[in-house]
Amino acid sequence: MTVMVAVPDSEEGVRALEAAIAEAGERGTGLVVVNLTLGEIDLADVPEGMACELVGRKGRTDRDPADTVLHALSAHPDVDRLVIGVARRSPVGKLLLGSLSQRLILEADVPVLAVKLTAH
Amino acid sequence: MTHTASQDTPRGVELPPLQPGPHQRRLDLIAVVATFGGLLFGYDTGVINGALEPMKADLGLTTVTEGLVTATLLIGAAVGALASGILNDRLGRKQTLTIIAVVFFVGTLGCVFAPGLGVMLPSRFVLGLAVGAASATVPVYLAELAPTERRGTLSGRNELAIVLGQMLAFVINAIIASLWGQHEGVWRYMLAVCAIPAVFLFLGMLRMPESPRWLISKGRQEDALGVLMQVRTEDRARAEMAEVEHLADEEAESQTGGLSDLGVDWVRRLIVIGCGLAAAQQVTGINSIMYYGTQLLTEAGFTARAAIIANVANGVLAVVGTAICLFVVIDRVARRKLIIFGFVATTTIHGLITVVATVMPAGTTRAYVILVLCVTFVFFMQCCLNAPVWVALSELFPLRLRGIGMGLSILCMWLVNAALTFAFPVVVGVAGLQGMFGIFFVVGLVAIVFLWKMLPNTSGRSLEELEESFSQGQFV
Numbered sequence A: 001m002t003v004m005v006a007v008p009d010s011e012e013g014v015r016a017l018e019a020a021i022a023e024a025g026e027r028g029t030g031l032v033v034v035n036l037t038l039g040e041i042d043l044a045d046v047p048e049g050m051a052c053e054l055v056g057r058k059g060r061t062d063r064d065p066a067d068t069v070l071h072a073l074s075a076h077p078d079v080d081r082l083v084i085g086v087a088r089r090s091p092v093g094k095l096l097l098g099s100l101s102q103r104l105i106l107e108a109d110v111p112v113l114a115v116k117l118t119a120h
Numbered sequence B: 001m002t003h004t005a006s007q008d009t010p011r012g013v014e015l016p017p018l019q020p021g022p023h024q025r026r027l028d029l030i031a032v033v034a035t036f037g038g039l040l041f042g043y044d045t046g047v048i049n050g051a052l053e054p055m056k057a058d059l060g061l062t063t064v065t066e067g068l069v070t071a072t073l074l075i076g077a078a079v080g081a082l083a084s085g086i087l088n089d090r091l092g093r094k095q096t097l098t099i100i101a102v103v104f105f106v107g108t109l110g111c112v113f114a115p116g117l118g119v120m121l122p123s124r125f126v127l128g129l130a131v132g133a134a135s136a137t138v139p140v141y142l143a144e145l146a147p148t149e150r151r152g153t154l155s156g157r158n159e160l161a162i163v164l165g166q167m168l169a170f171v172i173n174a175i176i177a178s179l180w181g182q183h184e185g186v187w188r189y190m191l192a193v194c195a196i197p198a199v200f201l202f203l204g205m206l207r208m209p210e211s212p213r214w215l216i217s218k219g220r221q222e223d224a225l226g227v228l229m230q231v232r233t234e235d236r237a238r239a240e241m242a243e244v245e246h247l248a249d250e251e252a253e254s255q256t257g258g259l260s261d262l263g264v265d266w267v268r269r270l271i272v273i274g275c276g277l278a279a280a281q282q283v284t285g286i287n288s289i290m291y292y293g294t295q296l297l298t299e300a301g302f303t304a305r306a307a308i309i310a311n312v313a314n315g316v317l318a319v320v321g322t323a324i325c326l327f328v329v330i331d332r333v334a335r336r337k338l339i340i341f342g343f344v345a346t347t348t349i350h351g352l353i354t355v356v357a358t359v360m361p362a363g364t365t366r367a368y369v370i371l372v373l374c375v376t377f378v379f380f381m382q383c384c385l386n387a388p389v390w391v392a393l394s395e396l397f398p399l400r401l402r403g404i405g406m407g408l409s410i411l412c413m414w415l416v417n418a419a420l421t422f423a424f425p426v427v428v429g430v431a432g433l434q435g436m437f438g439i440f441f442v443v444g445l446v447a448i449v450f451l452w453k454m455l456p457n458t459s460g461r462s463l464e465e466l467e468e469s470f471s472q473g474q475f476v
Helices: A012-025 A065-075 A091-097 A098-109 B022-046 B050-059 B062-092 B093-112 B115-145 B147-181 B187-190 B195-206 B214-215 B221-231 B235-255 B260-265 B265-282 B286-300 B304-310 B310-327 B335-359 B364-396 B399-454 B461-469
Strands: A004-005 A030-035 A050-054 A079-086 A112-116
Touching: A004 A012, A004 A065, A012 A030, A012 A079, A012 A112, A030 A065, A050 B022, A050 B221, A065 A079, A065 A098, A079 A091, A091 B335, A098 A112, B022 B050, B022 B093, B022 B195, B022 B221, B022 B286, B022 B304, B050 B147, B050 B187, B050 B265, B050 B286, B050 B304, B062 B093, B062 B115, B062 B399, B093 B115, B093 B187, B093 B195, B115 B214, B147 B187, B147 B304, B147 B310, B147 B364, B187 B221, B214 B221, B214 B235, B221 B235, B221 B260, B235 B286, B235 B399, B260 B265, B260 B399, B265 B286, B265 B364, B265 B399, B265 B461, B286 B310, B286 B335, B286 B399, B304 B310, B310 B364, B335 B364, B335 B399
Parallel strands: A004 A030, A004 A079, A030 A050, A079 A112
Antiparallel strands: none
């Protein structure tokens, strides 16, 4: 039993990480953080004692962040919840950049917890 | 014109010093082939300068078809630069370069024997494929075979070889024009000379080994060690395997960023700066002078025969500027300062050329004044805005963004180059030199403002420090 969270380089990513830490704490499980940014992410908020694994993006096969998350999911069969952050995106933005959340909700084999920006 | 391979400084790998020995000869051969790759690139882009005038008369070109003949090569180059990334990855560097040499040869033959535009334009496009692919492959291949200590010198040598190739093209065109200027097909002789370096590149590549970094990226450790043993002493070769593995790993990492990352503000901003810088370098019009120098000088008031000889001065000053840049300036002046100074200098000269072309009466004096301004422009451009722009680009993008960042910037460079090259004869035909240089002047002012506001200084800071401040939204 583990919670996985997808953290892109945006406000939604920060919110998703917060929510995933809370979720893992509540359920008393470990956490797998999938870093979708092109840099480092700050894991200082993960409480001591919570098992936390960091998965990064690397190479051509990880160009599409959705692939990174789906690969990480199949590599971690113990994950039973995926946390993502969602935000409204313009139709043009969706066309150009695709929708990460939509692909994950439709293609992930585990229940997905979608955290909204306004919920905060 | 071209791009230097990113300066690889592997961390934490200690290497035994380079020792002389039979492997040294292999390394020297690599340097010679390096020079041919660059020369070929320079020669092929420069040869049109001088060949175009007689071709115009022979094939009955208008200003529009003249622009097309020159620009189709650049469209091909944009496609070639993009495609070469995939070929380099799938087939390896050696095979890609061998194919490039063959394509060079075929494209050259097509241009030399073209009876009209129907064959000329596709042949120029094919030639462009090779030019673009070579510009992206040669520096990478060299950097991957050269030992760390000589890597910087080799990529500098490539830059120098390119401008030398252009100068050589101008000189040989001037000689051919003086000897056989009365033949209507004289431009065919000029273009035919391009086949010579292509043959040398082909023969050279047959004797070159595959890049150890590529072999390792394909999991062929044994073969990679075999290649290293040819070009290093044995202890050094074994020690270097760790370095090469580290670099192959870094290269894989540099391909991480993709289109989806353009949704992130700081990523988008860096890409805009990179593409803007590449485009700004082209809108100085340096390549208009490198491709149309002879016509420009004819327009300025020289006779066709004098113009092709005077044009050699452009080639010489390009070499001098590049040499001063590489040996004196580039490591001493902060990158941002040097680039902005370069744009101020070139834009000022554009302004002066506009004024001279408008105010001075047509004649020999005007021709000479424009020649002097023109070569001064070429000098400042090559000294401040050629290699420094490519180095700044390679420093601008954090590792995981570098593949797509450089790719898009280079694409932008070729496309702007192509658009400008197509437009140059048309605009000069309609509005004269003053019209064209007036446009260069205004666009130069825009470039200065853009860079002043956007361009971060990338020298004197480690790539890690830059990455950290960019991702926190600080671009100063």
